[in-house]
Amino acid sequence: MSEPESIETCGLRCFGAISASLSHELKNALAIINEHAGLLEDMMLMAGTGRPLDPDRLKLLAGNVMKQVQRADTMIKHMNQFAHSVDVTIACSDLEDALTLAIALNSRTAVMKGGTLVLEPSATPVRITTCPFWVQTLIWRSLNELLERAGADRQLHLCARKTSDGAAIIFSPVDHMLTNIHIPDVLNHLKATQALDIQTRELWIILPADITMNRTD
Amino acid sequence: MAERILLVDDEKDFLDIMSERLKYRGMDVATAGSAREAISKIMSESYDVVVLDLQMQEMDGLEALKVLRMVKPELQVIFLTGHVTLEKGVEAMKLGAMDLMEKPADIAILEDKIRKAHVRKMILVEKQAEARVNEIMLNKGW
Numbered sequence: 001m002s003e004p005e006s007i008e009t010c011g012l013r014c015f016g017a018i019s020a021s022l023s024h025e026l027k028n029a030l031a032i033i034n035e036h037a038g039l040l041e042d043m044m045l046m047a048g049t050g051r052p053l054d055p056d057r058l059k060l061l062a063g064n065v066m067k068q069v070q071r072a073d074t075m076i077k078h079m080n081q082f083a084h085s086v087d088v089t090i091a092c093s094d095l096e097d098a099l100t101l102a103i104a105l106n107s108r109t110a111v112m113k114g115g116t117l118v119l120e121p122s123a124t125p126v127r128i129t130t131c132p133f134w135v136q137t138l139i140w141r142s143l144n145e146l147l148e149r150a151g152a153d154r155q156l157h158l159c160a161r162k163t164s165d166g167a168a169i170i171f172s173p174v175d176h177m178l179t180n181i182h183i184p185d186v187l188n189h190l191k192a193t194q195a196l197d198i199q200t201r202e203l204w205i206i207l208p209a210d211i212t213m214n215r216t217d
Numbered sequence: 218m219a220e221r222i223l224l225v226d227d228e229k230d231f232l233d234i235m236s237e238r239l240k241y242r243g244m245d246v247a248t249a250g251s252a253r254e255a256i257s258k259i260m261s262e263s264y265d266v267v268v269l270d271l272q273m274q275e276m277d278g279l280e281a282l283k284v285l286r287m288v289k290p291e292l293q294v295i296f297l298t299g300h301v302t303l304e305k306g307v308e309a310m311k312l313g314a315m316d317l318m319e320k321p322a323d324i325a326i327l328e329d330k331i332r333k334a335h336v337r338k339m340i341l342v343e344k345q346a347e348a349r350v351n352e353i354m355l356n357k358g359w
Contacts, residue, residue, distance in 0.1 A: 020300075024272065027299035027320055028228050034321030035234040042241050064230060111274050 007185035014137040021108050022079050029072040036065050078104045085132040090212060095126040095135075095160035095167050102139040103158065110156070113147040120159035126167045129210040134190050138205065141183045142171060146203070149175040166209040173201035181205075219245045220335040221263065225255040225281070226270040226297075231320075235268075242328055252281035259289055266334040268327070271298035271305065279305070282312050291341040293334035297322055 005013075040061060047053050081101055096119075103117045110117050139158075146156060159170040180194055181203065187194065191211055195204045222244050226232050229250060236246040247262065249255035252273055259267070267285065271278040282294055296309050296317040306317055315337065316330050 024299045028231065031299065031320035031322070032228065032230045032234065035231065035238060035324075038324050039234055039238055042238060046241075064234075068230070112272065114275055 005185075007189055010141060010183070010186060011133070011137050014140045017109070018082060018105050018136075018140065019079070022075055022105070025108050026072055026075055029068045029075070032068045033065055033072075036061055036068075074104075082136065085136055089131060090129060091132055092127060092129045093132060095128055095169065095207070096122050098132065098135050099139070099158050099160050099169065102136055102143075105136070106140060106143050110143065110147055113150075115147045115150050115154040115156055117143070118155055118157045120157050120170075122160045122162070124162060126160040126162050128167045128207055129212060130190060130207055131211065134186060135207075138183065138186050138190060138192070139169065141186060142169075142181050142203070142205065145181050146171055146174055146178075149178060163206060166207050168207065169205040171203040171205075174203045176201060178203065219243055220331055221265045222246045222331060223249060223255060223258060223262075223264045223267045225249045225252065225267060225273075225278075227251060227273045228270075238324055239328070239331075242324075244331065252276035252278065252284075255281060256284055256288075259285060259292065264292065265338045266293045266295060266331050268295050268297050268331070271296050271301060271309070279308060279312060282309065282314060286313050291338055291345065293338045295327075295330055295334060297327070 040058075043053060043057075078101060082105055099119055103119055107117055143156070150156060157170075157172050159172075161168050161170055174196070176198065178196060180196065186192075187205075190207060192205055192207045195206065196202075197204070222239060224232055224236050224239070224246055225248070226235075227250055232248045232250065236248050239246045247258060247264070249258055252269075253276055255267065255269070258264075269278045269281060273281075278296060278298065285292055285294060290313075293315045294313070296314050297320060298317070299320050301309075301317060301319060309317055315334050318327060318330070
């Protein structure tokens with residue numbers, strides 16, 4: 001049996017996987033921009049031989065380039081937001097914002113696995129004091145496992161919900177054969193627990209309202 | 218004779234623009250937005266070269282290459298991908314890819330590789346035809 005993964009290794013793997021996925025997508029956007037520049041060059045060469053330039057076509061090409069720049073800029077913003085999640089060990093933040101970022105960071109991986117991620121808006125703001133980076137690691141790790149087992153239900157819904165003594169991240173629908181997510185170290189670090197509702201096919205990751213309360217480490 | 222290319226990528230914008238640029242260079246270009254669509258096109262149409270993305274949803278480029286090598290062993294495959302690890306690159310070459318390029322690519326280099334792949338395919342087809350003729354000659358005893 002293989003050695004259980006340490007929390008440090010899990011965190012590093014999360015950082016590496018997300019960086020690799022986003023940089024790959026950035027290269028795709030750059031490749032499209034590069035080909036547009038190349039096509040403009042081709043058109044200029046043809047214009048030199050007497051073939052007239054079509055202003056509508058040029059307008060369309062400029063619009064395509066702008067679309068890809070916007071796409072790349074959004075990706076970089078998400079990458080930057082994720083990179084800054086390690087700036088502070090503990091912070092008070094909205095859990096739904098964390099889910100929104102997680103969906104942006106993990107969407108490509110989900111698509112590669114044949115799935116899609118959908119955010120279910122929460123009725124009220126869900127603010128908790130926790131470790132932002134480890135929440136992202138927890139979501140990344142959970143998504144990997146859930147998408148692997150998603151079967152025919154390829155659309156995975158994520159929701160943040162207030163509980164009596166904290167908050168929960170709810171994933172649904174999960175595989176009915178699922179018993180738990182194998183991330184004990186990350187859950188312990190976040191003082192979180194997991195619960196499975198077989199009827200509704202929901203996996204709840206329950207987080208405390210304030211991780212610093214009765215913190216032993 | 219114009220090279221018959223099948224360009225396979227799950228980025229539609231990339232397919233549109235790259236196919237237009239290759240057409241400007243005198244090539245006959247068809248496109249597929251997924252590996253499955255590419256396999257289906259290859260079964261029904263004849264191509265000289267497949268320019269294939271490595272990372273695609275459902276079926277990735279390496280899996281597609283394995284199928285292509287089985288159904289059309291003479292077909293030349295060039296990988297054109299956003300990023301490739303050394304491990305994946307070696308695997309692609311071992312599986313029979315002719316070449317591998319990273320995006321964004323230099324169109325002149327890609328064009329050169331496609332033309333070389335076309336020549337290579339023609340040689341392979343000629344050799345296959347020669348082998349078939351030799352087999353017939355041997356079996357019929359003429």
